[in-house]
Amino acid sequence: MNDQAPTSKFDPGLPHHARPKLRPVRGFPAQMGEQMVLGLADQRQISERVVFMAPAVQLILPLMDGNRTVDQIVAEVGRGLTHEMLEGVIAQLDDAALLFGPRFEELLVKVRKEFDGSAILPPASTAAFVDAITAQALGESASEEDKAAAGPGKLREVMDKWIGEALKDADEPSFNALPRAVVAPHLDYSRGWLNYAHVYGRMRVADRPDRVVILGTNHFGFGTGVVACDKGYQTALGTCEVDAELLEKLKANLGPDHAAKLLANRYDHEREHSIELHVPWIQHCLGAGPDGKHCKVLGVLVHDPAVDNGNSYDGQGLALQAFIDAMKKAIAEVGGRTLIVSSADLSHAGAAFGDKIQTLAGEEKEAVAFRNKVFQHDRDMIELVRGNKPDELVAAMSWQQNPTRWCSTGNLVATLKLVEPGDIQLLNYTAAMDQQGLGMVSSMAMVMN
Known part of the structure; x- marks a missing residue:
């Protein structure tokens, strides 16, 4: 499911990992080697990071609404999706500040501080x-x-x-x-x-x-x-x-x-x-x-x-x-x-x-x-x-x-x-x-x- 290894790991003790909520993203097709993948970028352009995942992730993203747990998403998607695969997706998205949570909030504060610091x-x-x-x-x-x-x-x-x-x-x-x-x-x-x-x-x-x-x-x-x-x-x-x-x-x-x-x-x-x-x-x-x-x-x-x-x-x-x-x-x-x-x-x-x-x-x-x-x-x-x-x-x-x-x-x-x-x-x-x-x-x- 993942085409990039996140620098941080999934943590079930973090509320925004336990019930992940996806921020507005823009999806686009991309090619990595001989494989077609799905690129995901920040629609608001707060984060400059882009992540690449298998196209099948499109089945998961709409369910990451902040209400469903990891167990519920796995059960609802089915089709061979495992907890380990979903946890990797959550960690990768959070790493790029594409989930609502502390990482995104810290980035938003930084961007706005830089904006207000110049005329x-x-x-x-x-x-x-x-x-x-x-x-x-x-x-x-x-x-x-x-x-x-x-x-x-x-x-x-x-x-x-x-x-x-x-x-x-x-x-x-x-x-x-x-x-x-x-x-x-x-x-x-x-x-x-x-x-x-x-x-x-x-x-x-x-x-x-x-x-x-x-x-x-x-x-x-x-x-x-x-x-x-x-x-x-x-x-x-x-x-x-x-x-x-x-x-x-x-x-x-x-x-x-x-x-x-x-x-x-x-x-x-x-x-x-x-x-x-x-x-x-x-x-x-x-x-x-x-x-x-x-x-x-x-x-x-x-x-x-x-x-x-x-x-x-x-x-x-x-x-x-x-x-x-x-x-x-x-x-x-x-x-x-x-x-x-x-x-x-x-x-x-x-x-x-x-x-x-x-x-x-x-x-x-x-x-x-x-x-x-x-x-x-x-x-x-x-x-x-x-x-x-x-x-x-x-x-x-x-x-x-x-x-x-x-x-x-x-x-x-x-x-x-x-x-x-x-x-x-x-x-x-x-x-x-x-x-x-x-x-x-x-x-x-x-x-x-």
Whole structure:
């Protein structure tokens, strides 16, 4: 059952071993030698450990709910499962902090202490990308010092190449003035570069904003409502400090109780990519000011309002409308130019996301029909965005139960309600799919004034 030996052993005297409760995990297929195994990773990204087990463990995991004993799980699964095998699984999961218990709690305290100990979030997703392009340019044998020195230039070079490719045939390759809001993806750069470039490439000659509010999606965190970050962001291109003045105005307008909800799960931003991936584009295309500093930013994660009409999922988090009312007032109070970025991916379709279709690739009738159905749904929902109909968008997503898994309805709705635009233009729409056709993610580039 186990493919890795845990460093700690099963202890029947430990309550979380006697009645194990699995934390939220993400499973994925992997190959070890000639064997297919199941990889398990922390869905919340608190633990960086990944464990690999025999696929049969899928029969056990749903039963690890904190209520059943080891004896009960063995009896319920049957099929040759022994106490010794299950004890090994429990020890391995606990070793990786994938069970609720003291090990996970200690790790959580450590992660949160480190988060609160710095005013700036270090790069994560963007650092991995810069490492990859510098290694490709300099070779794997290049020193860390050489890669660090070359990284900023290589990143700017790649971005300029993407911008040139995206805008080479554009009728209007630049904005006449700074937009009030834009929509761009949070896909990894290799899949989303076209729509990042369509938006940010057009802002290179626009007036520089005083701040950028980036509204993202909470993919991994604990927050059930709107969650703000009280930190700035660092990338290979420099640092964007947090707009502390705007954050303080926002908190004051929310009042003590709602302000506490806004930041209670600030730790969700630690490994959240939907904010960070925009920061290098902001730094590169908007540049530094006369003081040599990049634009100040405020990162905010927005939940899905289609789940409960904008209320937090469990009633404990910050509701969407309360955030919108307070943020709109805060932006007016701080004055100056504020750019709002909706960091939005759209449909997530294919077998990788649970759809019952073998592949989306190719020209087989089933694949073509499935892709067209996704594209039609995207067109219908995008028309609601273009028509500045946020409430109708929420109603449609709720009624249809979000059939293609749009993951950013929340920040799109928040952007529309904060800006109340009179003019909305779709600059580009695209969908990225892996070669096997297992997964397809769509996104758009949009500007609001």
